Amino acid sequence: MLSKRSQYALKALSYLTEKYKEGPVLISEIARKKKIPLKFLENILLELKLIGILDSKKGKGGGYFLIKPPSKVRVADIIRKVNGPIAMLPCVSLYFYERCKNCDEKHCALHDIMIEVRDATLNILEKRTLVDLAAMP
Amino acid sequence: MLSKRSQYALKALSYLTEKYKEGPVLISEIARKKKIPLKFLENILLELKLIGILDSKKGKGGGYFLIKPPSKVRVADIIRKVNGPIAMLPCVSLYFYERCKNCDEKHCALHDIMIEVRDATLNILEKRTLVDLAAMP
DNA sequence: CACTACCCTACCAACCGGGTAGAGTTGCTT
DNA sequence: AAGCAACTCTACCCGGTTGGTAGGGTAGTG
Numbered sequence: 542m543l544s545k546r547s548q549y550a551l552k553a554l555s556y557l558t559e560k561y562k563e564g565p566v567l568i569s570e571i572a573r574k575k576k577i578p579l580k581f582l583e584n585i586l587l588e589l590k591l592i593g594i595l596d597s598k599k600g601k602g603g604g605y606f607l608i609k610p611p612s613k614v615r616v617a618d619i620i621r622k623v624n625g626p627i628a629m630l631p632c633v634s635l636y637f638y639e640r641c642k643n644c645d646e647k648h649c650a651l652h653d654i655m656i657e658v659r660d661a662t663l664n665i666l667e668k669r670t671l672v673d674l675a676a677m678p
Numbered sequence: 679m680l681s682k683r684s685q686y687a688l689k690a691l692s693y694l695t696e697k698y699k700e701g702p703v704l705i706s707e708i709a710r711k712k713k714i715p716l717k718f719l720e721n722i723l724l725e726l727k728l729i730g731i732l733d734s735k736k737g738k739g740g741g742y743f744l745i746k747p748p749s750k751v752r753v754a755d756i757i758r759k760v761n762g763p764i765a766m767l768p769c770v771s772l773y774f775y776e777r778c779k780n781c782d783e784k785h786c787a788l789h790d791i792m793i794e795v796r797d798a799t800l801n802i803l804e805k806r807t808l809v810d811l812a813a814m815p
Numbered sequence: 816c817a818c819t820a821c822c823c824t825a826c827c828a829a830c831c832g833g834g835t836a837g838a839g840t841t842g843c844t845t
Numbered sequence: 846a847a848g849c850a851a852c853t854c855t856a857c858c859c860g861g862t863t864g865g866t867a868g869g870g871t872a873g874t875g
Contacts, residue, residue, distance in 0.1 A: 542762065542763050542765070542766060542767070542768070543766045543767060548767060551788055552780055552781070552788070555787070555788060574780075575780045575781075576779050576780035577780065616791065625679060626679050628679070629679060629680045630679070630680060630685060631679070642713050643689055643712045643713035643714065644689070644712075650692070650810055650811050650812065651688055651689070651692060651811050654753065654802065654803075654806055654810065654811070657802050658799050658802050658803065661798035661799060661801070661802060662795050662798060662799060664798070665791065665794050665795050665798060666791070666795065669791055673787055673791065674787050674788055674791075675787065
């Protein structure tokens with residue numbers, strides 16, 4: 542499961558994508574519309590800014606906004622940065638790889654299965670961007 | 679990512695599958711061979727017994743053993759019982775479903791993407807059993 | 816009797832999912 | 846130019862869970 546933090550981050554980003562052309566959006570507006578605890582969201586948006594996905598403007602008329610066009614931001618990358626590895630095991634992660642101490646990867650059946658799962662997942666998440674998240678009928 | 683607990687559980691079960699015909703296996707043997715902290719493993723095996731995957735025998739010649747043929751135990755079910763939901767969001771989980779407070783599932787693009795991911799994952803994990811975990815060359 | 820699973824307590828460090836207070840920056844108004 | 850309101854930003858605190866380490870006691874079985 543994605544952490545609450547990651548779930549909220551995705552929800553917030555999808556809202557910011559909808560409002561992409563309308564300039565800065567208030568934290569409080571996002572919190573209200575997406576039903577996210579205000580102070581927690583504040584913290585999450587700050588992280589997304591440090592990561593380089595969002596930027597913010599202080600003072601009246603301020604708020605948060607996407608720094609890049611939504612079509613350039615992949616869902617897989619957001620999840621990796623906010624939640625961590627997408628793979629189920631460290632020894633099959635592409636971006637967070639760690640060697641397995643208790644098995645030989647060449648002869649580990651668990652390893653093979655989890656690589657399959659990882660590839661199937663990435664095949665979906667790396668093709669999707671924020672644009673796909675905001676596609677509302 | 680799977681929790682350490684789940685990773686250890688899978689490793690332990692794959693070892694018990696290899697030794698399926700040889701009777702009870704000592705906790706200490708599993709811990710040594712799979713490099714799992716002994717006391718932590720003790721706790722994990724106990725849970726697997728309560729869940730109904732293992733049984734144990736005390737005294738000399740005792741230990742833990744599989745209660746069912748390895749071919750009857752699906753990897754997906756082990757993960758669900760030890761780790762929890764396989765899906766990335768509660769609102770797309772089959773066995774741990776929770777309604778989404780901040781979106782309408784019929785019009786939520788995130789929801790749709792995560793259902794795709796879930797199905798791709800389950801398509802692999804529900805076909806695999808312990809037999810596949812122990813397949814060593 | 817020795818062996819082994821079982822069960823309990825206590826401790827620790829780090830992270831998660833929040834809550835609360837207040838300081839700092841900016842823009843608008845007067 | 847001053848002041849206020851609208852905002853972000855920073856910091857600290859809480860209870861619970863994760864992933865251990867360590868130790869000891871109990872009970873069933875060959």
